[in-house]
Amino acid sequence: MPRGKGRGVSRRQPGRPGRGRHGLRTRQPVEIPLGESGPICYCERRKHRVEGEFTIALAGGPNVGKSVLFNAITGIGAISSNYPGTTVEVLRGVSNFEGQKLRVSDLPGTYSLVGTSVEERVAIRFLFEERPDAVVAVVDSTRLIRNLAQVFQLIEQGFNVVVALNMIDILEREKRTIDTRRLSQILGVPVIPTVATKGKGVPELIRACIAPRKKNSKFKVRYDTHTERVIGELSRAVEEEDCHMQARGAALLMLERPEGMCHNIMARVGTRLEEIREEFQREHGEDIGVHIMRDRFGEAGKIDKTVEVSSKPRPPLRERVADITLDPRTGIPMLIGMLMLVFFILLVVGGALEGILVEGYHAVADGFFASVESSIGGVAGQVVSEGVSLSIEAVLAIVIPYIMVFYILLGFLEDSGYIPRVVTLLDGLMHRIGLHGGSVIPMLVGVGCNVPAILATRMLNTRREKIITATIVVIAIPCSAQTAIILGIVGAHAGFMPALFIYIILLSLVVIVGLVLNRIMPKQPTGLIMEMPDLRWPHPLSVLKKTWMRMREFFKIAFPILLVGSILLTALLSLGLLQPIIEPLSPLTEGWLGLPPIIIIALIFGVLRKEMAIQMLIVLLGTSALETVLSPVQLFTFALVMAIYLPCLATFVVMRKEFGIRDTMVVALISIAVAFFLGGVASFAGNIFM
Amino acid sequence: MLMTSHNEDDYLKTIYYLTEGGGPARTQDIAGRLGVKPPSVTEMLQKLSEKGFLEYRPYYGARLTEMGARRAKKVTRKHRIFETFMGNVIGAPPEQAHQQACDIEHSLSDDAEKALCKMMGNPSICTDDEQPIPECDNDCEDCLKQDTVRPLTELGEDSIAVISHVYTADRAQMRKLVSMGFIPDRRIRLIEIAPLNGPFIVDIGDGIVAIGREFAENIFVEEA
Numbered sequence: 054m055p056r057g058k059g060r061g062v063s064r065r066q067p068g069r070p071g072r073g074r075h076g077l078r079t080r081q082p083v084e085i086p087l088g089e090s091g092p093i094c095y096c097e098r099r100k101h102r103v104e105g106e107f108t109i110a111l112a113g114g115p116n117v118g119k120s121v122l123f124n125a126i127t128g129i130g131a132i133s134s135n136y137p138g139t140t141v142e143v144l145r146g147v148s149n150f151e152g153q154k155l156r157v158s159d160l161p162g163t164y165s166l167v168g169t170s171v172e173e174r175v176a177i178r179f180l181f182e183e184r185p186d187a188v189v190a191v192v193d194s195t196r197l198i199r200n201l202a203q204v205f206q207l208i209e210q211g212f213n214v215v216v217a218l219n220m221i222d223i224l225e226r227e228k229r230t231i232d233t234r235r236l237s238q239i240l241g242v243p244v245i246p247t248v249a250t251k252g253k254g255v256p257e258l259i260r261a262c263i264a265p266r267k268k269n270s271k272f273k274v275r276y277d278t279h280t281e282r283v284i285g286e287l288s289r290a291v292e293e294e295d296c297h298m299q300a301r302g303a304a305l306l307m308l309e310r311p312e313g314m315c316h317n318i319m320a321r322v323g324t325r326l327e328e329i330r331e332e333f334q335r336e337h338g339e340d341i342g343v344h345i346m347r348d349r350f351g352e353a354g355k356i357d358k359t360v361e362v363s364s365k366p367r368p369p370l371r372e373r374v375a376d377i378t379l380d381p382r383t384g385i386p387m388l389i390g391m392l393m394l395v396f397f398i399l400l401v402v403g404g405a406l407e408g409i410l411v412e413g414y415h416a417v418a419d420g421f422f423a424s425v426e427s428s429i430g431g432v433a434g435q436v437v438s439e440g441v442s443l444s445i446e447a448v449l450a451i452v453i454p455y456i457m458v459f460y461i462l463l464g465f466l467e468d469s470g471y472i473p474r475v476v477t478l479l480d481g482l483m484h485r486i487g488l489h490g491g492s493v494i495p496m497l498v499g500v501g502c503n504v505p506a507i508l509a510t511r512m513l514n515t516r517r518e519k520i521i522t523a524t525i526v527v528i529a530i531p532c533s534a535q536t537a538i539i540l541g542i543v544g545a546h547a548g549f550m551p552a553l554f555i556y557i558i559l560l561s562l563v564v565i566v567g568l569v570l571n572r573i574m575p576k577q578p579t580g581l582i583m584e585m586p587d588l589r590w591p592h593p594l595s596v597l598k599k600t601w602m603r604m605r606e607f608f609k610i611a612f613p614i615l616l617v618g619s620i621l622l623t624a625l626l627s628l629g630l631l632q633p634i635i636e637p638l639s640p641l642t643e644g645w646l647g648l649p650p651i652i653i654i655a656l657i658f659g660v661l662r663k664e665m666a667i668q669m670l671i672v673l674l675g676t677s678a679l680e681t682v683l684s685p686v687q688l689f690t691f692a693l694v695m696a697i698y699l700p701c702l703a704t705f706v707v708m709r710k711e712f713g714i715r716d717t718m719v720v721a722l723i724s725i726a727v728a729f730f731l732g733g734v735a736s737f738a739g740n741i742f743m
Numbered sequence: 744m745l746m747t748s749h750n751e752d753d754y755l756k757t758i759y760y761l762t763e764g765g766g767p768a769r770t771q772d773i774a775g776r777l778g779v780k781p782p783s784v785t786e787m788l789q790k791l792s793e794k795g796f797l798e799y800r801p802y803y804g805a806r807l808t809e810m811g812a813r814r815a816k817k818v819t820r821k822h823r824i825f826e827t828f829m830g831n832v833i834g835a836p837p838e839q840a841h842q843q844a845c846d847i848e849h850s851l852s853d854d855a856e857k858a859l860c861k862m863m864g865n866p867s868i869c870t871d872d873e874q875p876i877p878e879c880d881n882d883c884e885d886c887l888k889q890d891t892v893r894p895l896t897e898l899g900e901d902s903i904a905v906i907s908h909v910y911t912a913d914r915a916q917m918r919k920l921v922s923m924g925f926i927p928d929r930r931i932r933l934i935e936i937a938p939l940n941g942p943f944i945v946d947i948g949d950g951i952v953a954i955g956r957e958f959a960e961n962i963f964v965e966e967a
Contacts, residue, residue, distance in 0.1 A: 346922060584951070
C-alpha cells in the first residue's frame with residue numbers, strides 16, 4: 054500500500070508507558086496530522102498493542118460531557134470544553150482500574166463519523182488505525198435522537214461499543230426517564246447511565262467495557278429496499294477483498310463517504326459505486342448518503358419513542374423560553390458586560406495577587422539569590438542569579454496573577470456553555486472582516502496570553518482564517534503583560550483616559566487589520582454551524598482541573614523561553630552590549646517617537662520579556678516616578694508601541710511552529726511597522742494638541 | 744402544439760444554438776453539429792418549414808419561427824437543467840452529464856423540469872460550457888409563490904415550519920447539515936437572526952443550532 058509523503062501518515066510521539074507512583078499520568082496531547090487529498094486506507098492497522106493494556110476510546114458530540122468523562126476515568130486529564138474543537142487532537146490518558154491497566158483516548162467531538170470536517174476526519178482515522186478494544190459512545194441522554202445516529206454508525210462498523218448515557222441527572226430534573234435495559238436490548242450493547250460531572254456510573258462503565266463480549270451486537274438499522282440491495286452488493290465485494298473491515302460497515306462507509314475509502318476496495322468497486330450513487334439519486338432525488346442518515350434519524354426516533362418516557366410533556370417548539378443570551382437586544386449588552394467583568398476581575402484580583410506574591414517573593418528570595426551571585430562570582434554570577442530570579446518573578450508577577458486567573462475565568466465561561474453564544478453573536482461582525490465566528494475565541498484567549506491564543510487558531514478551518522486571526526491577535530489584542538504595561542505606565546502615571554484611549558485604538562485595529570487582510574486575501578470564510586448547549590452552572594472542580602492542565606501546558610512552552618530571555622537580558626545589560634545601538638537608533642526613538650534615546654533598550658527587551666517593560670523603564674530612567682521624567686504623551690507613545698509591536702518570544706516560537714518561519718516573520722514585520730507608525734503619529738499629534 | 748420527434752427536436756435545438764448569435768443557421772453547420780450529411784439536413788429543414796417551425800431559404804440558412812424558437816428553447820432548457828443537475832448534484836463528469844441530458848431532454852416532463860429547477864434554486868447558467876439556461880415560460884415569481892416551499896432565509900422570525908428538503912451542490916455541506924439533524928419532515932422554528940447579517944438561530948426540536956446564511960439558504964421549509 055503506497056504510503057509516504059502526501060498521505061498524511063499518523064505519527065505518534067514516542068511515549069513512555071505510565072510509570073510512576075500513581076499510574077495516573079496524562080501524556081501530551083498527540084496531534085494526528087491529516088491526510089491531504091488522497092483517501093486514507095482504513096486497512097492499515099497499527100500493531101502497537103501493548104500486552105495487558107486495555108484501550109478505550111471515547112466518541113460523541115462536542116457537548117455531551119465526553120471530556121468530563123475522560124477526566125473522571127483518568128484522574129487529572131483532559132480539558133472539558135463546550136465549544137467544538139478547542140484543539141483538534143486526541144487526548145490520551147492512562148489509568149488503573151481494579152488491577153487492569155487502561156489506555157483511554159478522548160476523540161474530538163463529532164456528530165457523525167463520515168463528515169469532512171477536521172474533527173470527523175481525525176476521529177474516524179483514529180478509530181480505524183488504532184482499533185481500540187472498546188469504544189464508549191457518550192450520549193447526551195436529553196438529546197437521544199440526535200446522539201443515536203453516531204452510535205448506530207459505531208455498531209455498524211463493528212466496534213465493541215458501550216453506550217454511556219450521560220447527563221442522566223439533567224434528564225431526571227426534566228422529569229424524563231429512559232429505559233436503559235430496553236435500550237440495551239434493542240442496541241445489543243451495554244448501556245450505562247452516567248453523570249460524568251459527579252463520577253457516577255464510571256466504575257460500571259469501565260467494567261462493562263472490560264467485560265469479555267459474548268457475541269457482537271446484532272443490531273442493524275433497516276434501510277429501505279433499494280439501499281439494502283446496494284449495501285448487499287457492495288458488502289459482497291468487500292468480503293471478496295478480504296479487508297480488515299466489517300463488510301456491511303465498509304459498504305455503508307463507501308456510500309456515505311467514498312473519498313475516504315481504502316484504495317484496494319475502491320480499485321475494485323470504484324466505478325460501480327459511482328453508478329450506484331447516480332442511480333439512487335435519479336430514482337429518489339436524493340444523495341444516498343443523506344438518505345442513509347435520514348433513515349438513521351428515523352430509526353433513532355422510533356427507538357426514542359420506545360425507551361423514553363416523560364411524565365411532563367415537552368413544551369412545543371413555540372413555547373420554549375427565549376434565550377436571553379442569544380437575543381441581540383439582551384445578548385449584546387450581556388456580552389459587553391461579561392467582557393468588562395472579565396477585565397475587572399483580572400485587574401482587581403490579578404493586581405492584588407501580584408502585589409502579595411511579588412512582595413512575598415522578594416522578602417524570601419532576595420537573600421538567597423544574593424548568595425548565589427556571590428558564590429559564582431563575577432558577571433556570570435550576576436547573570437545567572439538575576440536571570441533565574443527574574444524569570445521566577447515573572448511567574449509570580451504575571452503568570453499566576455493574570456494568566457492563571459484568566460484561565461479560571463475562561464474555564465467558567467466555557468463550562469457554562471456561554472462561548473457558543475458569543476461566537477454566534479459576533480459571527481456577523483467577523484464575517485465583515487472575512488472571518489468565521491470561531492475566530493472570536495483565539496481573540497478572547499489572547500486577552501490572557503498570546504501563546505494559547507495562537508494554539509487556539511488550530512480549531513479554525515482554513516489556513517487563511519488561522520493566519521488572519523493570529524495576526525489580529527498579535528497586533529491588536531493586548532495580552533496580560535501588555536495590559537499591565539498600559540495600565541501600569543499610562544494608567545498610573547498619565548491618567549485613566551489616555552489608557553482607555555489606547556484600548557479604543559487597539560479595538561479599532563482589530564477591525565482595521567481584519568479589513569485590510571481580508572482585502573489582501575479575499576475569500577469567503579467557512580460557514581458557521583454550531584450547536585448551542587444548554588446553559589448550566591460550571592463545576593468548580595472541573596474548571597480547576599482544566600486550569601491546571603492549561604497552566605502545565607503553558608509552563609512547558611513558556612518557561613524555558615522566559616528563562617532564556619531573562620538570562621540573555623541580564624547578560625546584555627551587565628555587559629553593556631546594548632549601549633552602542635542607542636546612538637544610531639536615536640533618530641527613530643527620539644526623532645520619530647519623541648522618546649529619550651535610551652528607551653530603545655526597553656523596546657528591545659520587550660521582545661524577550663514584555664512584562665518587564667515597566668521595571669526596565671524604572672531602571673533606565675532611574676526613578677519609579679515615571680511622570681517626572683516622561684511627559685504623558687511620551688508615556689502614551691511608549692505603551693502604544695509596546696502594545697502593538699512584535700509578539701513576545703514565546704508567541705514567536707509558537708507561531709513559527711504553527712505557520713512556518715516565513716509567515717511568522719511577515720507578521721512580526723507588519724507589527725513593527727504598524728507599531729512604530731502609530732507611535733510616531735501619536736507622538737506628533739499628542740505634542741500638537743497638548 | 745405539433746408533436747415533434749426526437750430527431751426534429753435535435754434539429755431545432757441545434758438551430759437555436761447556432762442562431763443564438765443572430766445570424767441564420769447554415770446547412771453545413773447544422774450538418775456538422777449533428778453529424779449528418781447536408782442533403783439530409785436540407786430534407787429535414789424543408790419538413791420543419793412546412794410544419795411551421797422555421798423559415799428556410801436555400802443557400803441562406805434557417806431561422807426559427809416563434810413556434811420553433813419556443814420549442815427549441817424548451818428542449819434546450821430541459822437539456823441544460825438536467826445537465827446542470829447531473830453535474831452539480833450527482834457530480835457526474837461532463838461528457839456523461841451531456842449524454843444523459845441529450846437522451847432525457849425529449850422526455851423530461853414539464854413538472855419534473857420545474858421541480859429540478861426549484862430544487863436547484865432556479866439556476867441560470869448550465870455547468871457545461873457555462874451556457875445560459877433559457878428562461879422558463881412561467882414566471883419565476885409565480886412559481887415560487889405557488890409553492891409554499893421556500894428557503895429558511897425567507898422565513899419570518901419566530902415562525903414554525905417543517906423541513907421539506909435540504910439541497911446544496913456542496914456534498915460536504917449537505918452531510919454536515921444532515922448530521923446536525925436538518926432532515927426532511929422535522930419541525931423547525933426560526934428563533935431569530937444574529938446581528939449584522941449573522942447566523943440564523945433555529946430550534947430543531949432537540950436543541951438550538953446557529954447556522955450561517957450560506958447554510959440556511961439551502962434548507963427548504965414549508966410553513967406549518
